[in-house]
Amino acid sequence: MKNQKKTNKIKDFETVDMSVRVRYADTDKMGVVYHGTYSVYFEVGRSEYIRKKGFTYRDFEEMGYQLVVVELEARYYSSATYDDLLTVKTGISELKSRGLTFHYEIYKNGNIIVEGKTKHICLNAGKKPVLIPSPLVEILKDVKPQ
DSSP states (O other), rough: TSSOOOGGGGSSSSSEEEEEOGGGBBOTSSBBBOOTTTHHHHHHHHHHHHHTTOOOOHHHHHTEEEEEEEEEEEEEEEETTTTTTTEEEEEEEEOOOOOEEEEEEEEETEEEEEEEEEEEEETTTTTOBBBOHHHHHHHHHHOBBO
C-alpha cells in the first residue's frame, strides 16, 4: 500500500471536514476498520456537507426527492483501528443537471488512509430520474453544472 500514489483531488473544491472516532463495532476480527465501514463514513460526511450548506437530506426528502447512490469507489492506502480519530473531508467534485459526485478523503494523524467517491442521481417520489431542484443546486454548487 505504501507505494501507491496518493492523490489530493479534494483541494480543488470546497470541503466540509468532520471527525469520526472509530468504534469497536467498526472493526473486523483483525482489529482494523472493516472496508465496508468506510462507505458509512462517506455517508456521514455527505450528510454533514449538506447540513453545513444550510439544508438537510431530510428537507430534500420532504420535498419529494432522493439522491440515490449509483456508483461507489474507494481506494485504501492504510488502515485505522479502534479509537482512532479520523477526519472525513467531503466535497462535490461534479454537479450535473440530474446528478452529482461527492469526493471523500479520510485522514488519520494528518495522513490520507482512504479516498473515494459516490455518484448520485436525483429521483422524484415516483422513483423517476429528474433534474435536481434549482434551490438545491444553488445550495450545493461548488463546481459548474455540466
